[in-house]
Amino acid sequence: MTELGDPLIRRAAVAQPASRASLSLDLDALYRSHRQQFLRLATAITLDRSIAEEVVQDAFASLQRQHGEIDNPVGYLQRSVVNHSISVIRRRRTAARYPLPRPGVTVNPEIDETWAAVTSLPARERAVVVLRYWLDLSEADIASCLGWPAGTVKSTLHRALKRLRKELPQ
Amino acid sequence: MNDLHDDVLEQRLRVACREMIPRLADDGTVADGDTDSVPWSDNPGDSQVVELDAFRQRPRRSATPVLVGAAAAVLLVVGGLALLQRGDQPAPSAAANGGVVAGSAKAFSFTTPTVSLSADSISVIDGDRSFSPTNAQVTSEPSGDKHATLEITWTEGGAEQRIFMFFTSDGTDWWATEIRTYDTASGEPDWHEPIATGTFFSTPLGSAYTGDLDLPNLRITGMTLQAFLAPAACEAPTAPIALVADYPNIVAPAGGFGASLQLIDTATCTGLPVASYTFDYTTDDPSVALIADAGWPNNGSMPVEATTVPVDQSGPTTTVAPYFETRARVSLQLVAPGTTVIHATVRDENGVIVGTADMNVTVTETPQQTIVSSTAPVPPATQP
Numbered sequence: 001m002t003e004l005g006d007p008l009i010r011r012a013a014v015a016q017p018a019s020r021a022s023l024s025l026d027l028d029a030l031y032r033s034h035r036q037q038f039l040r041l042a043t044a045i046t047l048d049r050s051i052a053e054e055v056v057q058d059a060f061a062s063l064q065r066q067h068g069e070i071d072n073p074v075g076y077l078q079r080s081v082v083n084h085s086i087s088v089i090r091r092r093r094t095a096a097r098y099p100l101p102r103p104g105v106t107v108n109p110e111i112d113e114t115w116a117a118v119t120s121l122p123a124r125e126r127a128v129v130v131l132r133y134w135l136d137l138s139e140a141d142i143a144s145c146l147g148w149p150a151g152t153v154k155s156t157l158h159r160a161l162k163r164l165r166k167e168l169p170q
Numbered sequence: 171m172n173d174l175h176d177d178v179l180e181q182r183l184r185v186a187c188r189e190m191i192p193r194l195a196d197d198g199t200v201a202d203g204d205t206d207s208v209p210w211s212d213n214p215g216d217s218q219v220v221e222l223d224a225f226r227q228r229p230r231r232s233a234t235p236v237l238v239g240a241a242a243a244v245l246l247v248v249g250g251l252a253l254l255q256r257g258d259q260p261a262p263s264a265a266a267n268g269g270v271v272a273g274s275a276k277a278f279s280f281t282t283p284t285v286s287l288s289a290d291s292i293s294v295i296d297g298d299r300s301f302s303p304t305n306a307q308v309t310s311e312p313s314g315d316k317h318a319t320l321e322i323t324w325t326e327g328g329a330e331q332r333i334f335m336f337f338t339s340d341g342t343d344w345w346a347t348e349i350r351t352y353d354t355a356s357g358e359p360d361w362h363e364p365i366a367t368g369t370f371f372s373t374p375l376g377s378a379y380t381g382d383l384d385l386p387n388l389r390i391t392g393m394t395l396q397a398f399l400a401p402a403a404c405e406a407p408t409a410p411i412a413l414v415a416d417y418p419n420i421v422a423p424a425g426g427f428g429a430s431l432q433l434i435d436t437a438t439c440t441g442l443p444v445a446s447y448t449f450d451y452t453t454d455d456p457s458v459a460l461i462a463d464a465g466w467p468n469n470g471s472m473p474v475e476a477t478t479v480p481v482d483q484s485g486p487t488t489t490v491a492p493y494f495e496t497r498a499r500v501s502l503q504l505v506a507p508g509t510t511v512i513h514a515t516v517r518d519e520n521g522v523i524v525g526t527a528d529m530n531v532t533v534t535e536t537p538q539q540t541i542v543s544s545t546a547p548v549p550p551a552t553q554p
Contacts, residue, residue: 043194044187087428114186133180134187164179 027064030073035060038081044130045085045123055084079145082127089123117167125160128153276392278303282310283418284399285320285337286378290392294331294351296362301326303333307421315339318397329354333388337397344397345372351387362387371395400439407436413516413525416497420504421532426462427502431514431527441496447524448517449498455510459531465499504533 035056042052059080063073070076118129131137131145139157143150276288280303294301306324322333332352337344349366366388371379378396383389403412416430431449433442444467451461502512512529 040191040194044191049194108189110182111186111189114182115190118183118186118190129183130187130191133183134191136184161176161179164183168179168182 027060030063030077031060034074034077038077041078041130041135042081042085044134045082045127046089047119051088052085055081055088058084075145079147082131082146086123086127114164114168117164120167121160121163125156125163128156129160129164132157276394280306280308280320280322282308282320283401283414283416284310284318285335285397286395286399287320287322287335288394289390291390292333293389294333295387295389296351296354299327301331303331309417309419309421315341315398320397327354339375339398341375343372343374346370346397349383349385349388351385353387376400401432401434403434403436404439409525410436411442411524412436413514413527415514415527415529417529418527419530419532420502421534422504423534424504424506427504428499429502429512429529430497430499431516432497433516433525443496444498444516446519447498448521449500450515450517451500452513452515453510454513455508456505458506458508458510458533459502459504459512461500461512462503463501465501467498502531504531507533507535509533 038056038059039049039052042055043049046052046055059077062080063070063076118126121129127146128142131142132139137145139153140150142148142157143153146153148156277290278292279288280286292302303322303324304326306322308323309321310319316339318337318339320333320335320337324331330352331354332350334348334350335346336348336350337346339345347367347369349370351362353360353362366385370383371381373379373396375398378394380394382391383393401412401414403414412434414432414434416432417427420427420429433444433447434440435442447467449464449468451464453460498514498516500512500514509530509532512531514527514529515523516525518524
């Protein structure tokens with residue numbers, strides 16, 4: 001998939017970029033309304049809040065560099081945050097640097113145990129799990145969101161659930 | 171013990187995600203420096219990571235010409251081990267304060283821009299088999315002055331072997347927080363478990379740790395290890411400014427690769443803000459790798475805007491940590507297997523070249539599993 005081939009991206013030849021003032025205003029509004037959600041998403045994948053902040057910052061920065069060429073900025077940000085979070089972890093291999101959350105975070109040990117198992121997943125699998133069970137995206141939506149083949153999403157989710165079943169005996 | 175039914179597992183996942191993820195970033199309004207209070211931060215004093223009793227590091231006296239009596243040495247070793255068993259940081263070895271052991275000729279020696287490791291022996295133990303790195307790829311992930319990695323990868327016995335170490339620093343000391351090796355014996359290769367986490371090799375910045383490491387799956391003897399090395403350009407500076415590639419040797423399959431470079435003030439050995447400089451990149455062989463995006467600071471006004479975005483609905487405009495200011499970024503497109511060199515040139519505001527750097531690129535065969543690029547994300551068809 002290329003940017004040029006994606007109908008959601010407008011090129012300057014089709015539509016002039018927004019003025020700096022309106023672009024800045026829109027980005028501010030988007031930042032206010034979505035930063036928290038994306039920060040949570042990135043943190044859930046990277047398990048590192050400071051890295052998550054960089055990832056989200058990068059996503060907004062990348063969006064701004066497109067200068068009005070994006071028709072679906074929220075979707076763009078979501079894909080950027082997820083893919084960049086996975087990539088950062090793949091390259092930094094820090095996914096398990098913080099393998100365990102604080103014990104007893106909730107009053108329900110089952111929730112703590114389940115989340116601990118989620119944090120032990122590889123980043124790609126954790127990303128799919130979070131998109132599926134936190135954001136309630138279907139497998140098709142996840143494939144579309146990440147730009148992955150549907151089969152890759154299905155097999156990744158299958159592997160993740162298999163690991164989780166092993167980690168979380170009945 | 172039975173596995174969870176699918177519907178029960180899915181319900182548990184939904185509840186756990188909805189309960190836990192909001193706690194990870196509970197307000198989204200992060201002030202400068204607030205990351206230090208993150209509950210799972212790697213501040214050693216705040217560590218919640220389980221120390222595994224089975225894992226031992228054995229700091230030992232080096233071959234530096236400091237003679238200490240046998241009784242004192244025994245006390246030092248015993249004391250160090252006692253500290254380890256309490257989970258505290260070990261006392262630095264003699265060489266830890268004096269740098270690399272002089273005159274040592276080690277069988278294994280790996281150096282990246284940020285980490286160096288030499289040792290008499292390195293063995294990954296995998297069941298009844300043992301592996302030692304030969305013709306290894308050695309890289310480090312530079313992550314600023316707080317995080318670094320050493321990643322050693324090689325192929326032996328037809329299987330990929332890995333030793334990964336993760337380092338952190340508080341500005342005074344450095345230490346490893348995690349050490350991983352790869353499990354090739356199982357049907358599905360994965361990291362050996364349990365993964366060794368805790369505090370290893372704690373040593374003052376600028377000094378090397380010497381000693382042995384004895385983990386269930388990794389044994390290293392005669393080790394000299396140092397993380398957060400000062401850039402080589404600072405050791406013997408030839409110009410006031412040096413351009414240093416974070417990834418001087420890139421070995422990766424086809425796809426996107428985000429590279430970065432630092433401008434170093436060689437007098438102070440600190441990074442310079444890159445905003446007022448211009449970076450040019452060329453490739454020797456565009457059929458192997460090409461420049462996809464000259465990135466920051468060449469393109470766009472992002473940093474100015476991004477450092478002044480408001481952090482909440484009502485509050486004043488707040489500056490967000492300008493982590494990107496001292497690193498130039500370039501997006502590479504690794505096209506096809508082969509080797510090439512990416513040349514970087516940096517000019518000041520007057521157009522004068524102040525530094526150059528090369529990045530050697532080796533594009534490998536694409537692995538079976540797709541690797542997601544960190545660059546050039548494109549919008550999806552759906553919204554969250």
